[in-house]
Amino acid sequence: MATASLPIRQEPRISAGLPRVGEFMRWSVDHKIIGVQYMVVALSFFFIGGILAMLMRWELLTPDVDFFGDGAVYNSAMTMHGTIMIFLWVIPMIGAMGNYVVPLQIGARDMAFPWLNAFAFWIIPPAGILMLLGWLVGPAEAGWTSYPPLSLLGHDGQLLWAVSLHLLGISSILGAINFIVTILNMRPEGMPLFRMPLLCWAVLATALIIVLATPFLAGALTLLILDMVAGTSFFIAAQGGDVLLWQNVFWFYSHPAVYIMVLPSMGIISEVLSVHSRKPVFGYRMIALSSMSIALVGFTVWAHHMFTSLTPELRIPFMITSMIIAVPTGIKIFSWLATIWGGKIHFTSAMNFALGFLSLFLIGGLTGVIVGSVPVDIHLHDTYFVVSHFHFTLYGGGVMGLFAGVYHWWPKITGRMLNEGLGRWHFWLTFIGFLWTFLPQQIAGMMGMPRRVATYDPSLLIYNQLSSLGAFVLGASALFFFYNLGWSLARGRVAGGNPWRALTLEWATTSPPPPLNFYEDPVPYPNPYGYGSDAAREYLDEQQRRFPAALEAPTDEGSTSASLATQPAGTSAGSSAGTSAGQQQ
């Protein structure tokens, strides 16, 4: 394992310099710029979707419709919240993480198709705006699942919703093609598939799901749009169509889409847990292969969303497949636990969110097994139990993982550390606010509170008020996050090339990396998670000399940027992770 090392006798480098703001506002084919563009757009929509969630919880403080004045307004808020959070926050955020990190991790200079990459991104802002414009012409009100006949009765906003989603689907297919080709073709020598970082495995599995499943969304939306504008009747039962047709085709995409949303976070978690507990990943091969098997089995479970409308003899097979998909997920959970077991755990914000992912996603997975069994689901179908379940998987899983990723890679992206104190506030408010919001919803759901309505039985008042209060805490937690990002850009400590002393290739260059990412042919360390060995320590020490957090004496003009001159030596707020970096290993 001691074979790989960085070329020595190279002058130390601090930073390639952040691109000017204007570079992020226009067409660029650099995967790092595109990654940031994805992230900014996704975070903006996260903010909008979050505001909608707060408004909905405000409405649900009382059993009657008062705040919105009309149930239809609540419906539109609920529809837009779901759609924005899924298609304009979590999925683009995967584009952000994948775009920025994957080419760096595999030592590539860019994605396989840079132009296509930029094109895939630039579809998203117009599509998002199109969806928001629905409010001007009467918004979509049929929920993010848009079941006909409800979705065929609505306003023009429903049409804009469908067109917008169509565009987002195309964007995500183009992005996924790029990821697969990049990961399969552009790895350097010395990085066979089974030595690839686990985030790349997760993105590969995700991209495979996207290219195989998203065309079904395209097909379904095409037919829905035709029903709206061309007088066809695919989903109009009275005219010979079939409403269940939509459910089948839509869920054939949308159940795999659940894994599209959570698999990349699983990849992020695998990185973060190993790096921040200074231990090799336990069961690398099993984690990699379980991503693939989740992708595969994910295609066989879609009808569990339709247990109540499915012919009874089909329920059992889908119940069995839904149970089976818990197995690869369980393999991952146990592998992660074994990874951190006995490790030297650094409770950085990234690590906190990764551990938060472990506990919350576990609840999400287990409630999934509960609603996956037919007899229970018949009772819980379309109740707040389901709402709670999928928020545990998508927020407790997907979004917690994304936050972990942001805290982990932000220093690489901007060259500056985030504030660990603010990060801790963000984490604990998120964690407590999240449980506070969604555990009462589980109880309300079991007591029969239906989802997607603005009114409820007064006996459920206490659960809803509790849930709303928790939601406001959860909403406030995001403010700490946004503030932290701004704080870091203005005052964050300079990160250096490898603040976490991680072994994967994205850290073997400056933060942020130069335009073509590396200063020489990147040589991957043989085991991307080989922490704890002398060879790894030497490799990381050498890396730290080449890409230090601050230079003791400037070697020449080019290698010191203005930001360094004013840089205190790792004593500013939020430096706990950075200062401990030297002691890691």
Place this chain on the structure above:
Amino acid sequence: MTKTLAPGKPYTEPASRQELLAAKNRRLGLLIFQVSWMMTFICLSVVNWQLRWQYADWPPSEITLNRIFPSIATLLLLASLLLFRSARGTLTAVDARVSFRRRWWLGIALGFLFVTIMAVEFFRAPMLVGTTYRDVFRVMTGFHLAHALVIGWLAIRVLRNPSPEDGWAIEAAIKLWDFVFIAWLIFYAVLYWI
């Protein structure tokens, strides 16, 4: 992205390696696109199947399916595909561009005949106004026709400057035409035989 670059140029690979990699990427990218987009055709086939479940007679008994013209169209499409492929074979021989053009044009002509026959099917064919059968028939044939037209137009553009050195345009056109043929085989089976 360059503003201030640290000393030393960014690493660049030798050009030949880059070109080889680019060619490899294009091939794999196109393959994945083909597989991915084929799923939309499979999706529409599934739609067709699910819709017919609720009907006792599908196609409706008022309709007698004419299988002769679509079958001829299928053969024409296959012939055009084979012509494209053989045209590519002649291009690799020394200065065989005349022969290439002749075969390629013939392939396009046969493809155009296919499009014409299927367009007639689309407008004339087994039509009962306002039935789901007609809706799904038209969506499937129309969707396929749109692809055949766009990809056929790309095949025509290949003729601007065919050369053995720049083989990618020809190779991509042929692979996309493969896609049109396979997609049509699925629809042909679903619409006329199954």
